[in-house]
């Protein structure tokens with residue numbers, strides 16, 4: 234999961250080709266695991282709500298060896314030969330002979346196989362197209378479809394085939410939250426605040442005006458000053474509004490949303506409207522330093538207030 238975050242991609246997408254269904258993103262991480270084992274691992278991660286799965290496609294699976302590398306074939310319904318061809322069927326109007334146009338071709342000309350007359354475009358009628366078997370000569374509308382496994386060479390019909398779903402996997406909201414919490418330098422944030430003389434609580438509760446209890450990832454208090462902060466993966470509108478609801482009930486001095494990825498312009502605007510400050514944990518300015526700046530701004534503006 235950390236590897237995914239480092240690469241900035243939050244989903245695992247399968248590749249479907251001649252080798253079957255593979256997960257290229259994971260093959261490098263687990264060189265000793267078979268595709269089946271990787272599939273089982275992903276399934277377990279879904280069962281434990283680490284990943285969510287979204288149906289991407291369904292594939293034909295070999296009933297003998299479980300490979301997804303399967304070719305489909307068209308067969309003659311009478312003799313089962315695979316040597317069948319699509320044919321345009323025409324009728325020679327004068328003699329009534331019906332057959333595939335292939336049978337009329339004699340060099341550059343069309344010659345009727347029955348009456349041997351020369352056939353031009355005005356002499357025949359298109360009947361339609363169908364299949365023709367090159368082995369037994371029978372003509373039919375729809376071929377029988379069979380599948381051949383590229384791995385074990387087994388040939389099977391749709392009745393015997395397994396038809397299985399394949400999924401796109403992506404990080405669940407819970408996982409994103411946990412990862413965000415784990416990667417944000419909690420210690421350095423706490424130490425910046427402690428240095429400023431704050432009492433710092435991590436994963437602590439506050440009781441609001443309404444009597445409801447709210448949990449925050451960080452609560453810091455110094456006299457009248459109260460800072461509350463939550464972690465998030467991407468600063469989504471619902472996070473901002475959720476935090477605003479708590480802020481409204483608690484009335485802190487600063488309400489922070491500490492995110493792993495930067496906010497979009499809309500999210501920036503929403504956070505301004507709700508009075509929630511987004512701090513983006515970039516490599517450039519440490520989160521602790523950014524909080525320090527906000528505190529400095531807050532202190533200077535409250536001094537101006539007192540001066541009035």
Ligand SMILES: [Zn+2]
Pocket residue numbers: 309310311312313314366367368369370371
């Ligand atoms: Zn046939």
Ligand SMILES: [Zn+2]
Pocket residue numbers: 325327328329330345346347348349350
């Ligand atoms: Zn004819």
Ligand SMILES: [Zn+2]
Pocket residue numbers: 295296297298299300382383384385386387
């Ligand atoms: Zn097989």
